[in-house]
Amino acid sequence: MSAEPLSQSPWQTATIARIEKRTPRVTSFWFQPSRPFAHLPGQHVDVRLTAPDGYQARRSYSIASAPEAGAGIELAIERLDDGEVSPFFHDVAEVGDEIELRGPLGGHFIWQVSDGPPILLVGGGSGVVPLMAMVRHRTLQKSATPVTLVFSARVWDEVIFRDELIDLDDRRDGFELVLTLTREQARRPADYSRRVDAHMMVQAMERLPKAPRLAFVCGSNAFVSAAAEALIGAGVPARIIRTERYGV
Amino acid sequence: MVTRGFSSGRRPPSDTDERIPPGQYLEQGFPVLSAGPTPRVRTEDWSFTLKHGPRPVKKWNWAELNALPHSKMTRDIHCVTAWTKFNTPWQGVLIDDILADAGIEPPTAHTLAHSFDGYSTNVPTKDLVTGKAMVALLYEGKPIAPDHGGPARLLVPHLYFWKSAKWVNGLQFTERDEPGFWELRGYHMYGDPWREQRYSGDP
Numbered sequence: 383m384s385a386e387p388l389s390q391s392p393w394q395t396a397t398i399a400r401i402e403k404r405t406p407r408v409t410s411f412w413f414q415p416s417r418p419f420a421h422l423p424g425q426h427v428d429v430r431l432t433a434p435d436g437y438q439a440r441r442s443y444s445i446a447s448a449p450e451a452g453a454g455i456e457l458a459i460e461r462l463d464d465g466e467v468s469p470f471f472h473d474v475a476e477v478g479d480e481i482e483l484r485g486p487l488g489g490h491f492i493w494q495v496s497d498g499p500p501i502l503l504v505g506g507g508s509g510v511v512p513l514m515a516m517v518r519h520r521t522l523q524k525s526a527t528p529v530t531l532v533f534s535a536r537v538w539d540e541v542i543f544r545d546e547l548i549d550l551d552d553r554r555d556g557f558e559l560v561l562t563l564t565r566e567q568a569r570r571p572a573d574y575s576r577r578v579d580a581h582m583m584v585q586a587m588e589r590l591p592k593a594p595r596l597a598f599v600c601g602s603n604a605f606v607s608a609a610a611e612a613l614i615g616a617g618v619p620a621r622i623i624r625t626e627r628y629g630v
Numbered sequence: 631m632v633t634r635g636f637s638s639g640r641r642p643p644s645d646t647d648e649r650i651p652p653g654q655y656l657e658q659g660f661p662v663l664s665a666g667p668t669p670r671v672r673t674e675d676w677s678f679t680l681k682h683g684p685r686p687v688k689k690w691n692w693a694e695l696n697a698l699p700h701s702k703m704t705r706d707i708h709c710v711t712a713w714t715k716f717n718t719p720w721q722g723v724l725i726d727d728i729l730a731d732a733g734i735e736p737p738t739a740h741t742l743a744h745s746f747d748g749y750s751t752n753v754p755t756k757d758l759v760t761g762k763a764m765v766a767l768l769y770e771g772k773p774i775a776p777d778h779g780g781p782a783r784l785l786v787p788h789l790y791f792w793k794s795a796k797w798v799n800g801l802q803f804t805e806r807d808e809p810g811f812w813e814l815r816g817y818h819m820y821g822d823p824w825r826e827q828r829y830s831g832d833p
C-alpha cells in the first residue's frame with residue numbers, strides 16, 4: 383500500500399465525455415480532466431459546483447475506473463432526491479459540460495495487485511464504486527489474485543455494474559462475487575437475501591484459498607459499521623480492515 | 631468557474647455565512663469518518679499517556695483523568711469531507727489541565743496525538759494549549775458514542791476534524807513536526823479550515 387504523500391492536486395476543469403445510466407438511481411459520468419492524472423484503485427476526486435454568485439457546493443466521489451483504463455475517469459453517482467449535488471448531475475449535467483474537480487485524493491483506501499493476495503471487498507450500494515476500481519484493475523492486470531466481493535444492494539435492479547460483475551464471476555479466475563439483496567429474493571443460487579452478517583462473511587472467506595490479507599469496506603456509515611462488525615464477528619482482525627464511509 | 635445550470639444550491643441562511651469556512655456546507659447530522667472499524671474501548675481498559683519523545687511522563691486511567699477539572703467547549707466543527715456542524719457541545723479536560731497535573735510545561739513545539747486503533751495525527755503544541763483543546767469525555771452531556779471516538783477523543787475544534795483524534799490514548803511531544811497517519815496519506819500537516827488546508831500541497 384502506498385504511503386507516499388499525495389502530489390499536489392489543484393482544482394482543474396474536466397469535461398463530461400459520456401453519461402450512462404447504470405441503475406434506476408445510479409448514473410456513470412466519464413470525465414476527461416484538462417490535466418490528466420494517474421490514480422490508484424480506491425481513490426476519489428472532489429467535485430465542486432459554483433453558482434453565478436460564487437456559492438460553491440463540493441462533494442467527494444470515488445473513481446470507478448481502473449488506472450489502466452486510460453485517460454479519463456468514471457464516477458458513478460447515486461441520486462439522493464433531496465440532495466444538493468447528486469441531483470444536479472442526474473438532472474442538469476450533459477455531455478460537454480465542464481466541471482471542476484481535484485484529485486486523485488485519499489491514501490488509505492487503496493489496493494493494488496502488488497499489495498498481495500487475497501483480499502475481501504465488502505460494498506453497500508454506491509459503496510461498491512471504489513471496490514469496482516480495484517476489481518477492474520485486477521482484471522486489466524490479468525492478475526490471479528483471489529478476490530471476493532460481497533455486494534449488498536436493496537434489489538436486483540439496483541446492483542450497480544451487475545452484468546460486468548457477473549461476467550467476471552463466470553470466468554472462475556479467482557474473482558468471486560457474492561450478492562446479497564436486502565429487499566428481494568436472491569436470484570443466483572449462492573447469493574443471499576438479507577443484510578450482511580458474520581455468518582455471511584465466514585462463508586465469503588471460505589471462497590478464498592486462505593484468510594484475507596486485507597479487507598475493504600465501503601458504503602454509508604450505517605452499512606460500514608454493520609459490515610465491519612460482521613467481519614470482526616467472523617474473526618477478521620480489526621487492523622486489516624480498511625473502511626471508507628460516505629458520510630450520512 | 632461558474633458551473634452551467636447550477637444556480638440554486640442549498641445555501642446556508644445568510645446570517646450563518648461567515649461561520650462556514652470556504653468549501654464547507656452546513657450539516658445538521660453528525661457524519662462519521664474513520665479509516666477502520668470502530669474500536670470498542672472499555673473504560674476499565676482505557677488509559678491516557680503523556681510522552682516526551684519515547685519517554686512516558688505520566689499515565690492516567692479513566693477515573694484519574696475524569697477526576698481532573700472539567701471544562702466545557704461549544705464549538706463549530708469542520709470535517710475535511712466538507713461538512714460543518716455548528717455549536718457542538720463537549721465537556722472534558724483541557725490539555726492545559728493535563729499538563730498541570732503532570733507538572734510540566736510543554737517541552738517541544740510539536741505533538742503527535744495517538745489513538746487506541748494505532749492511528750496518529752500531528753498538531754502544533756501551541757494549538758493544544760491556552761484553552762484551545764481538550765480530551766473530550768462527554769458530547770451533549772452524555773458519554774461519547776464509540777463511532778464518534780468514545781470513550782474519549784481529542785478535541786481541537788479550530789482545525790479540520792481529523793486532527794481531533796478519536797479513541798485518543800496519548801499525546802507525545804516530538805522534536806520535529808512528524809506527520810501522523812492521515813498526514814502521511816496526503817492530508818495537510820496543519821489543517822486550518824479557514825485557509826482550506828485539506829491536502830498536502832494546499833498553501
Ligand SMILES: Cc1cc2nc3c(=O)[nH]c(=O)nc-3n(C[C@H](O)[C@H](O)[C@H](O)COP(=O)(O)OP(=O)(O)OC[C@H]3O[C@@H](n4cnc5c(N)ncnc54)[C@H](O)[C@@H]3O)c2cc1C
Pocket residue numbers: 426441442443444445458459460461462463464465466467468469508511512626627628629630640656657658711
Ligand atoms: C470519500 C467519499 C467517496 C464517495 N464516493 C461516492 C460515490 O462513488 N458515489 C456516490 O453516489 N456517492 C459517493 N460519496 C457520497 C457523496 O460525496 C455525497 O455525499 C452524495 O452524493 C450526496 O450528496 P448530495 O449533495 O446529493 O446530498 P446532500 O445535499 O449532501 O444530502 C445528503 C443527504 O442528507 C440530507 N441532508 C443533508 N443536509 C440537509 C439539509 N440541510 N436539508 C435537507 N436535507 C439534508 C439529504 O436528505 C440527503 O439525502 C462519497 C463520499 C465520500 C466521503
